[in-house]
Amino acid sequence: xxxxxxxxxxxxxxxxxxxxxxxxxxxxxxxxxxxxxxxxxxxxxxxxxxxxxxxxxxxxxxxxxxxxxxxxxxxxxxxxxxxxxxxxxxxxxxxxxxxxxxxxxxxxxxxxxxxxxxxxxxxxxxxxxxxxxxxxxxxxxxxxxxxxxxxxxxxxxxxxxxxxxxxxxxxxxxxxxxxxxxxxxxxx
Numbered sequence: 001x002x003x004x005x006x007x008x009x010x011x012x013x014x015x016x017x018x019x020x021x022x023x024x025x026x027x028x029x030x031x032x033x034x035x036x037x038x039x040x041x042x043x044x045x046x047x048x049x050x051x052x053x054x055x056x057x058x059x060x061x062x063x064x065x066x067x068x069x070x071x072x073x074x075x076x077x078x079x080x081x082x083x084x085x086x087x088x089x090x091x092x093x094x095x096x097x098x099x100x101x102x103x104x105x106x107x108x109x110x111x112x113x114x115x116x117x118x119x120x121x122x123x124x125x126x127x128x129x130x131x132x133x134x135x136x137x138x139x140x141x142x143x144x145x146x147x148x149x150x151x152x153x154x155x156x157x158x159x160x161x162x163x164x165x166x167x168x169x170x171x172x173x174x175x176x177x178x179x180x181x182x183x184x185x186x187x188x
Contacts, residue, residue, distance in 0.1 A: 030109035049111035073186035084155035089182040117158035
């Protein structure tokens, strides 16, 4: 609903400024956005890092038109349920503390909710097979990652730091149940 309002307004602004019909079309997930762009159903898409690369590889002639300033130094956060006993991690080599834990990523195709957090885990000696149950889970979205960690269904989750901050600022996070334990280094 929020995206429909926001991007509906953006579509109206672009239509007026460019003197062409611009319509916001919501998609169900990252893969659907890449597929719709590849098939020509969508002409302009706001992709994340991973999906932007996928779209350009699959769509001849596709190119990047713009990037937000904040995307040059993006970060993800790892959050933990308070009952997990996990405490703030002060250096990346301490990520090994997550071995044997139940960990949730957001969407499989999310740069900030899976790809980069998984990269940093691997760079610091944690494979997906090291996690509880022999692997990780997917919550489906950044907001859902907060919910599954806050509920205790997962001990740890990784998500986009902007989404985390927004949820904290809007009172949707119970700080007595979940907190940030590590912030990734910045990435593009």
